[in-house]
Amino acid sequence: MEPSAQPILDVRNLSVAFNSGPRQITPVRDVSFSIYPGQTVALVGESGCGKSVTALSILRLIPSPPGRVVQGTVGFGGRDLLSLPEPEMRGVRGGKIAMIFQEPMTSLNPVYSIGEQIAEAIVLHQRVKTAQAYEIAEQALRDVGIADPARRLQEYPHVLSGGMRQRVMIAMALSCRPQLLIADEPTTALDVTIQAQILELLRKLQRETGMAILLITHDLGVVAENADVVNVMYASRIVESAAVEDLFDRPMHPYTAGLFRSVPKLGARAERLAAIPGTVPNPAQFPGGCKFHPRCARARELAARAAAEATTEIMSDGESFRVPRRCASEEPLLREMEPRHWAACHQVAGYDEKPPTEPRIEHKRASVVQVDGEVTA
Amino acid sequence: MSQVPANGRPLLEVDDLRTYFPVRRGVFLRTVGHVKAVDGVSFSIQPGRTLGLVGESGCGKSTVGRTLLRLIPATSGSVRYKGEDFFSYRGEELRKLRRQMQIVFQDPVSSLNPRMTVGNIIGEPMQVHGLASGSGRDEMVAGLLERVGLDPAYVTRYPHEFSGGQRQRIGIARALALNPNFIVCDEAVSALDVSIQSQILNLLGDLQKERGIAYLFIAHNLAVVEHISDDVAVMYLGRIVEQASARDLYSNPKHPYTMALLSAVPELNPRPRRRRIVLPGEVPSAVNPPGGCPFHPRCHLTRQAASDADATETAEITVGGTKLRVLRRCAEEMPVLEQKQAEPGHCAACWVTK
Numbered sequence: 001m002e003p004s005a006q007p008i009l010d011v012r013n014l015s016v017a018f019n020s021g022p023r024q025i026t027p028v029r030d031v032s033f034s035i036y037p038g039q040t041v042a043l044v045g046e047s048g049c050g051k052s053v054t055a056l057s058i059l060r061l062i063p064s065p066p067g068r069v070v071q072g073t074v075g076f077g078g079r080d081l082l083s084l085p086e087p088e089m090r091g092v093r094g095g096k097i098a099m100i101f102q103e104p105m106t107s108l109n110p111v112y113s114i115g116e117q118i119a120e121a122i123v124l125h126q127r128v129k130t131a132q133a134y135e136i137a138e139q140a141l142r143d144v145g146i147a148d149p150a151r152r153l154q155e156y157p158h159v160l161s162g163g164m165r166q167r168v169m170i171a172m173a174l175s176c177r178p179q180l181l182i183a184d185e186p187t188t189a190l191d192v193t194i195q196a197q198i199l200e201l202l203r204k205l206q207r208e209t210g211m212a213i214l215l216i217t218h219d220l221g222v223v224a225e226n227a228d229v230v231n232v233m234y235a236s237r238i239v240e241s242a243a244v245e246d247l248f249d250r251p252m253h254p255y256t257a258g259l260f261r262s263v264p265k266l267g268a269r270a271e272r273l274a275a276i277p278g279t280v281p282n283p284a285q286f287p288g289g290c291k292f293h294p295r296c297a298r299a300r301e302l303a304a305r306a307a308a309e310a311t312t313e314i315m316s317d318g319e320s321f322r323v324p325r326r327c328a329s330e331e332p333l334l335r336e337m338e339p340r341h342w343a344a345c346h347q348v349a350g351y352d353e354k355p356p357t358e359p360r361i362e363h364k365r366a367s368v369v370q371v372d373g374e375v376t377a
Numbered sequence: 378m379s380q381v382p383a384n385g386r387p388l389l390e391v392d393d394l395r396t397y398f399p400v401r402r403g404v405f406l407r408t409v410g411h412v413k414a415v416d417g418v419s420f421s422i423q424p425g426r427t428l429g430l431v432g433e434s435g436c437g438k439s440t441v442g443r444t445l446l447r448l449i450p451a452t453s454g455s456v457r458y459k460g461e462d463f464f465s466y467r468g469e470e471l472r473k474l475r476r477q478m479q480i481v482f483q484d485p486v487s488s489l490n491p492r493m494t495v496g497n498i499i500g501e502p503m504q505v506h507g508l509a510s511g512s513g514r515d516e517m518v519a520g521l522l523e524r525v526g527l528d529p530a531y532v533t534r535y536p537h538e539f540s541g542g543q544r545q546r547i548g549i550a551r552a553l554a555l556n557p558n559f560i561v562c563d564e565a566v567s568a569l570d571v572s573i574q575s576q577i578l579n580l581l582g583d584l585q586k587e588r589g590i591a592y593l594f595i596a597h598n599l600a601v602v603e604h605i606s607d608d609v610a611v612m613y614l615g616r617i618v619e620q621a622s623a624r625d626l627y628s629n630p631k632h633p634y635t636m637a638l639l640s641a642v643p644e645l646n647p648r649p650r651r652r653r654i655v656l657p658g659e660v661p662s663a664v665n666p667p668g669g670c671p672f673h674p675r676c677h678l679t680r681q682a683a684s685d686a687d688a689t690e691t692a693e694i695t696v697g698g699t700k701l702r703v704l705r706r707c708a709e710e711m712p713v714l715e716q717k718q719a720e721p722g723h724c725a726a727c728w729v730t731k
């Protein structure tokens with residue numbers, strides 16, 4: 001890929017706040033990442049860390065009040081979406097940028113048939129007649145592996161299975177040929193064969209139209225096989241950002257490493273599953289310093305070997321132990337530790353020598369993985 | 378993953394369960410056919426054990442779960458709970474039994490009342506069933522929130538103030554609140570990151586050991602199902618096509634659909650090498666399922682078998698415009714779920730595998 005290419009999406013220093021009861025929480029803090037045309041960029045991280053709020057802020061869909069963007073820009077095609085007039089923004093949503101929502105029922109209208117909903121979106125963004133929109137809609141349902149698409153167009157969302165609703169949303173999002181697809185947990189309700197088929201469909205569209213994808217998912221296998229670049233979020237910030245191969249080969253942040261260890265593996269038959277000890281912090285009471293330090297095994301190990309004055313005692317989940325003082329007092333920022341590999345951890349080797357920078361990674365995986373093909377066994 | 382032996386009376390016995398939904402058309406909403414969402418499903422679950430249920434999206438898994446809890450009416454078949462006909466219970470008796478049988482719904486958004494605080498969502502059923510009230514109730518709610526990894530301070534918040542995975546855990550806490558004997562977990566951990574997912578699965582395992590809870594565990598994540606299940610059933614188009622202990626099913630799958638599923642699990646590797654079994658043609662319709670074995674138009678085993686077989690034993694079919702040769706028997710006769718060679722209790726519905 002030519003280094004001169006411009007990102008299609010360029011999120012810079014985005015922070016989002018919510019009024020939650022008497023307090024204000026910031027579920028997204030200083031988030032920066034870019035997506036280049038044809039790229040798939042994954043956003044992973046613990047439940048509640050701010051992935052969906054990030055995605056919704058790009059499209060200015062966070063409920064306001066209580067939510068509001070307090071800082072940052074969202075560059076799309078050279079313009080800042082956050083300062084676009086609302087009527088123009090409406091043209092972008094579902095047109096140039098489409099979104100697959102994490103919970104289909106929040107965005108499917110129960111009183112309209114599937115056909116009405118997809119056709120309306122198509123008529124709105126493409127200049128076609130209703131009859132033709134229905135034809136496009138029928139083909140779109142067939143593309144996502146839904147049987148009897150003609151019958152399904154006449155049905156209402158409540159009679160569909162969880163995975164069918166999810167595929168209706170995917171069909172709706174893709175029917176407008178977006179330049180950027182924001183896919184928030186797009187395949188959680190799908191069996192693995194249909195999941196593979198949908199991911200193949202997305203790759204095909206990327207090849208044909210250069211569509212870029214922001215892929216939010218908890219399935220690290222899906223990330224490994226589909227993403228070009230991965231951003232790992234913890235407690236409302238990106239803590240690691242890297243090309244997919246580098247991240248899986250050498251995770252740098254202890255949270256990322258902990259996630260990889262927690263993946264249940266086929267054939268493991270372990271008595272108990274590994275998990276990162278401790279609990280995810282409530283955004284209303286984030287700990288000081290590195291947000292991960294109360295759960296960080298690396299911090300504990302290092303403190304055990306360090307001089308006492310360089311460490312400090314903390315309490316976490318009813319247990320007290322020592323961590324490096326710096327981990328508990330100063331929040332680490334992303335630094336480019338190796339080419340195209342950013343991490344925010346005081347304890348990665350060489351952290352102090354690098355300046356804090358914002359990640360922009362124009363990497364595309366070597367080739368699209370061809371896992372298709374029949375096995376003869 | 379429990380140690381409870383598989384003998385004695387099953388907690389739950391499901392026999393030949395069917396759930397059909399009418400397909401209506403026209404101004405008078407005439408019934409023009411049926412979606413056979415569940416079409417003759419049988420299984421039993423012992424106390425303290427877990428049956429995993431996997432299968433293609435739309436094959437009827439959630440409908441099985443909802444039908445056996447009587448959240449939707451069965452078309453036919455029976456469900457026995459502790460040996461008694463569950464479908465015959467009425468009134469107060471039914472209400473009492475309902476407390477013992479809980480469900481974590483696949484879709485947390487539509488299953489949590491948006492106008493209730495989390496504290497009431499979890500606590501109110503406890504009060505209604507006389508399990509706890511007042512400060513005792515508040516303590517129990519706080520304890521449950523902690524066990525599912527949520528801050529007890531969240532009790533005053535409403536469902537829309539949570540992330541997808543947080544809402545899912547509220548659903549889990551609600552199901553656990555009534556101290557049930559049996560829980561249908563319908564995609565109960567699918568919205569969780571792997572670390573919290575591990576914590577929740579470990580919790581479900583601990584509760585199973587402590588209280589002997591039985592689970593029907595519906596999920597698409599095959600590694601999760603393998604971990605938590607004692608036995609696993611694979612569904613395709615409303616029927617169980619393979620059933621075995623988790624160990625046997627994963628190490629020695631007998632049904633070609635199970636093989637296809639296992640081959641498609643994404644690897645934790647950005648440079649994967651394994652090849653996946655592609656299912657050709659379209660996902661079949663549950664209103665007009667293919668004749669013979671419902672899987673035959675997409676089956677790689679019958680195609681392989683046909684290439685070695687005598688021409689008289691084969692038939693030509695057209696799938697997505699391509700002509701394929703399959704075993705005649707697969708195209709004409711519905712296979713029954715039967716014991717396959719190998720391990721005892723390992724059943725599959727397939728004419729090709731031995």
Ligand SMILES: Nc1ncnc2c1ncn2[C@@H]1O[C@H](COP(=O)(O)OP(=O)(O)OP(=O)(O)O)[C@@H](O)[C@H]1O
Pocket residue numbers: 018019020027045046047048049050051052053054063066102283537538539540541542543568569570
């Ligand atoms: N409307 C709201 N009011 C108050 N807080 C909110 C609201 N929406 C989200 N939050 C909080 O913001 C944080 C981030 O939520 P978000 O939905 O982005 O998480 P997520 O990373 O998508 O998690 P998951 O993987 O569980 O979907 C959470 O702690 C959540 O409780």
Ligand SMILES: Nc1ncnc2c1ncn2[C@@H]1O[C@H](COP(=O)(O)OP(=O)(O)OP(=O)(O)O)[C@@H](O)[C@H]1O
Pocket residue numbers: 158159160161162163164189190191398399412414432433434435436437438439440441483663
């Ligand atoms: N209330 C209903 N009315 C009509 N049809 C229904 C109803 N509920 C479910 N169905 C149909 O029954 C079939 C099985 O649906 P079900 O929700 O049980 O699938 P599932 O196996 O849980 O799928 P998924 O993995 O996608 O959640 C589908 O064809 C669905 O459209």
Ligand SMILES: [Mg+2]
Pocket residue numbers: 051052053102184540541542
């Ligand atoms: Mg989310």
Ligand SMILES: [Mg+2]
Pocket residue numbers: 161162163438439440483563
């Ligand atoms: Mg379902």
